[in-house]
Amino acid sequence: MVTNIQKSSGTMPKWAQAWFALTLLVMAYGFYAAMTAPREATMGNLYRVFFYHLPHTILSFVFPYLNCGASFLYLFWRNRNVERAAAADAFALAAAEVTVLYATIGLATGMLWGRAAWGIWWAWDARMTTYLLLWLLYVSYLLVRRLSASGQTAVVSAVLAIFAAIDVPICFMSIRWWRTQHPSAVFGGGSNSGIDPSMVPAVLWNMVAWAMWGAFLIGMRYAIERRRQRQSNAHALGFLGDEIGNNFQEIR
Amino acid sequence: MNYAQQVLTHLRKDLRLEWRTKDSINGMLFFALLVVVVLAMAFDPASYPTMTRQISGGLLWVALLFAAMTALNQSWARETNNNVLDAHRLSAAPASALFVGKALANFLFVMAVEVVLAPIFTVFYNLQPLGETWKLLIILPLGTWALVVNGTFFAALSLRSRNRETLLPLVLLPISMPALLAMIQATTAILTGEFEPTLWIKVLVAYVIVFTTACVLLFQTILSAD
Numbered sequence: 001m002v003t004n005i006q007k008s009s010g011t012m013p014k015w016a017q018a019w020f021a022l023t024l025l026v027m028a029y030g031f032y033a034a035m036t037a038p039r040e041a042t043m044g045n046l047y048r049v050f051f052y053h054l055p056h057t058i059l060s061f062v063f064p065y066l067n068c069g070a071s072f073l074y075l076f077w078r079n080r081n082v083e084r085a086a087a088a089d090a091f092a093l094a095a096a097e098v099t100v101l102y103a104t105i106g107l108a109t110g111m112l113w114g115r116a117a118w119g120i121w122w123a124w125d126a127r128m129t130t131y132l133l134l135w136l137l138y139v140s141y142l143l144v145r146r147l148s149a150s151g152q153t154a155v156v157s158a159v160l161a162i163f164a165a166i167d168v169p170i171c172f173m174s175i176r177w178w179r180t181q182h183p184s185a186v187f188g189g190g191s192n193s194g195i196d197p198s199m200v201p202a203v204l205w206n207m208v209a210w211a212m213w214g215a216f217l218i219g220m221r222y223a224i225e226r227r228r229q230r231q232s233n234a235h236a237l238g239f240l241g242d243e244i245g246n247n248f249q250e251i252r
Numbered sequence: 253m254n255y256a257q258q259v260l261t262h263l264r265k266d267l268r269l270e271w272r273t274k275d276s277i278n279g280m281l282f283f284a285l286l287v288v289v290v291l292a293m294a295f296d297p298a299s300y301p302t303m304t305r306q307i308s309g310g311l312l313w314v315a316l317l318f319a320a321m322t323a324l325n326q327s328w329a330r331e332t333n334n335n336v337l338d339a340h341r342l343s344a345a346p347a348s349a350l351f352v353g354k355a356l357a358n359f360l361f362v363m364a365v366e367v368v369l370a371p372i373f374t375v376f377y378n379l380q381p382l383g384e385t386w387k388l389l390i391i392l393p394l395g396t397w398a399l400v401v402n403g404t405f406f407a408a409l410s411l412r413s414r415n416r417e418t419l420l421p422l423v424l425l426p427i428s429m430p431a432l433l434a435m436i437q438a439t440t441a442i443l444t445g446e447f448e449p450t451l452w453i454k455v456l457v458a459y460v461i462v463f464t465t466a467c468v469l470l471f472q473t474i475l476s477a478d
Contacts, residue, residue, distance in 0.1 A: 156413075
């Protein structure tokens with residue numbers, strides 16, 4: 001592990017730089033597609049925020065499951081493989097943070113759009129409430145990570161991540177149980193849902209762009225968290241003295 | 253000893269501890285009563301019977317939720333005295349028996365508070381329910397269990413954290429939100445008689461089953477977290 005610290009030069013690997021550049025290109029094309037898509041019949045140009053609102057909201061329902069999966073892996077590896085468990089924990093943290101980021105953007109774009117389209121910033125309808133709940137759940141997850149005792153942060157947050165992930169579909173299903181002001185689900189929401197075929201490319205390009213961006217952010221955050229873990233490990237071993245510390249490294 | 257006997261032993265221990273001090277129940281009862289009175293300051297319950305029916309379900313559950321939270325924070329603190337919790341970890345009994353026993357004890361405490369609080373609520377708020385009142389006998393225990401099972405679990409989760417009292421509501425409230433919605437909707441349905449509570453009772457049942465399972469399965473992990 002010590003050698004790893006010396007190796008990391010502080011720059012991204014080549015493939016990550018390529019991924020970043022590609023993401024920017026797709027994002028730029030997505031922006032072009034969103035701005036040149038035909039005007040919407042009733043909302044005019046106003047609806048274009050939809051091309052950003054939709055990817056962020058859909059993706060912020062995907063990332064929680066990366067977080068949940070990583071948490072399961074953490075609990076599985078906890079007593080079997082310490083190194084992998086630490087990696088899973090770092091990934092869970094990265095996924096949760098990006099979830100909160102995307103949900104915040106989804107909420108913000110939704111509120112802006114709602115103000116312009118419905119005349120109100122916020123309505124307590126089922127979909128918006130459940131989405132706000134998703135946001136609250138993962139903010140509370142991040143708070144727990146901060147507040148829990150240092151030795152058990154990973155376990156406590158992994159368990160909480162599983163609870164949160166169970167909670168998400170229960171919230172999501174309430175859309176079908178409660179009256180809603182939000183337009184019915186864009187995909188698979190019945191005969192009145194859906195979008196005009198001419199808008200599909202713009203939706204898909206933006207979807208891909210923001211998914212790539214999310215993956216990039218998670219990767220970055222994961223790398224940073226792994227570096228922090230290595231640093232605190234090295235710090236802890238430093239207290240044992242160089243000799244013992246180095247021996248301990250070899251044994252592991 | 254089989255599993256049920258172990259649960260029963262834990263339950264009996266918790267009930268006995270509570271019987272000796274009566275800290276939790278007295279604290280919860282008075283706290284809930286205070287919340288009811290404070291909420292009555294916010295609006296005039298006796299003069300607007302229709303509005304009272306519409307919001308009383310929510311107020312009752314809010315009072316109970318806050319009251320339960322004060323007791324839940326204490327329920328594991330008992331086990332940390334004299335390192336009893338470490339003894340539990342060493343014990344051959346499954347950790348989930350400890351959890352189920354304590355959750356059942358907390359459930360009984362909160363139910364006891366409800367039995368006292370519900371008549372007080374009806375009198376103070378001049379409530380005349382328009383729906384089928386007997387269904388409250390299903391909704392109250394279900395809702396209470398939904399709050400208490402997660403509450404007991406998360407109280408154990410935040411046991412060794414820095415600021416335990418703050419952490420519990422931060423975790424419990426977001427997770428309990430669907431259950432709260434369901435129990436408030438179901439209670440409001442019965443008080444106003446405007447719609448059927450059946451759907452929300454089903455939501456509560458699903459929630460209770462899912463989260464009880466999750467709590468029982470994951471409690472071992474939490475108990476041996478460090």
